[in-house]
Amino acid sequence: MNIITTSESSFGHLIEEGRVHRTLYTDTDIFRLEMSRVFGGTWTYLAHASELPKPNDFVRKKLGLRPVIITRDREGKFHGLLNRCTHRGATICRQDEGNARRFTCPYHNWSFTNTGELAAVPLEEGYGPSFKKEELGLGKLRVESYRGFIFGTLNKELPDLKTHLGPSAELLDEWLDRWPGAELQLRRGQTRFTCAGNWKLIYDNAADGYHPGYSHASLLRMRKDRYGGGVDMQWALGNVDEGLQTVSDCGNGGTFIDQRAEIIRYWDQSAPMPGEGPYERIISEKMGDKADAALDVVMGSGMNINIFPNLLIIGNQIQVIEPQSVNKTNINWYATALVADDLPDEVNSLRMRLQEDFPSFGEPDDLANFEECQAGLEIEEVEWIQTGRHMDTGKEYIGAKGMLSGPVSDELPLRVFWKEWQKRIEQGNTGGTK
């Protein structure tokens, strides 16, 4: 079969029922199109409100490969700006975070407000009547947020963010409201990984309920040898499809693994963490009959909420996929704290330690497997990747929130992803057909 990947804007021949073509993971031209059309052509996660809490705060991020600045103006409204001087192209913001009402380009000192307008140009008399300052503001994204999660897009035709998120918005509510009234805070450090694999290998894995019993054999074996059964992730052993976990289609490429039915007592089933004894005692003393509930929010939620194309909410962490090239991806795990007047801060002393557990003993093994996938996919002669598990076993059903759901090892999430991917890649990033 002769695969033409780039000269056409139709990709149907690479995405079949139950399988997709390997070049989707290895072709640099496809990667370039993805960075233009997928990242930015749909609502794409940019930042969390708690990273820029005060008026005039900003953070520097990426939208695909585009450097962008997310700002909060003095009224508190969020803006997404392309970090590219309209004079001759230099990036104007060179810090990861800070507080600024204006950004001044270091090259010739054009300066821009944090809402993107061109405010001042040195030696302005050097420009004649054709110079239109009001047309030389920074490139702007369409920006909206849902409960602190800030998304941006170049696409003017998409519906509002909440409509776009569909059932994912409700799932985010459930994830956020485990301790009603608590505020979720980032700026608690990040675990930053890099992987010599295509970015989609990471998204694929986030709703892959088939792999844990195998890819995470080291974690499961270590826990069992040291602590016996009952601790952390034991639901991954055996025939997972006979267990209580499910996967679902959240629409627009979003997917969801629900492990909650497997968790009887969060705290008792938690992975071990440094400080467990002393802080459990303090929390129990301080909280009395609410102690169990407080201890439970130390542990991850038992939910994997994946929002196409780059946001993976897993456990207590917010993972953001940052593609670097067709075979290199950064994955940034933002640690989170829960802050509320009626929740002792000892909960966060434990949360920080627990959020180091999976990055130490779980994720690295997956990353090693993703890299080996990339190496294998470079082989020309074996062309296809299987995506058809449980596609025709009759096990899928309409589940909670009207979502198409299936047993946890169902590869439904892969099929959901590719459907949305194809829709995005065949359109320009501002909407409409290319």
Add this chain to the structure above:
Amino acid sequence: MSINTNLIKDGFTLEDILRDTLESNYIDDSYYAKLRNDMDEWEGKGTVLNEEERQAYESLIIHENWLLDRRAFEQWYQLYSRECVYWVPAVGELPDAERADPQRQVTIAFDDRRRMGDRIVWLRTGVAYSQLPPSYTSHVSASFVRLPTEKEGEIKIRSQFIVQEMRGGHAIQTFSGWMGHVFVEEGGVIKIDRKVVCLLDAPRNHHNLTFLL
């Protein structure tokens, strides 16, 4: 298998480690306060080691490096005290009181004795794919200085390091930075009580940090 009566002195096997420390009972507010105080003290002006200090502390750090390079994790474990910490911050631009505080921030590694044991057992499972094939390392330490400390009975040694790591199928990685070792005496033996590893590239994305620094 012979049962050791004094593991700290005579050495651990993997079997011993499996059962050694299964609870986490000493990381509390006062321990974190101690680590914050350490961070301040590491910023001090050190003095080069005298002959006696070299024999006691520099040689122990060199021995630690050697054990890690030999992947002798069980013997490495034995160098540490009962209430130890192995800590690799995820932030650069130290000192920074808030961001360097492990009580408030997630780190690359924060292992109390129990998690250190977890790590060794995990490395030894034979199915940790991030360590198949395993990493081989070469640790080089230099510029040893002793820092003044207000904590009685503790010795603080700071050093600079370069670690190279090689894993089959992957390019050699180089890590550098400084380490702080806090030594205490336990049962008449000098033990490492706290080790902090401050990587030059701590805030950057890392490819594979599943070996020990």
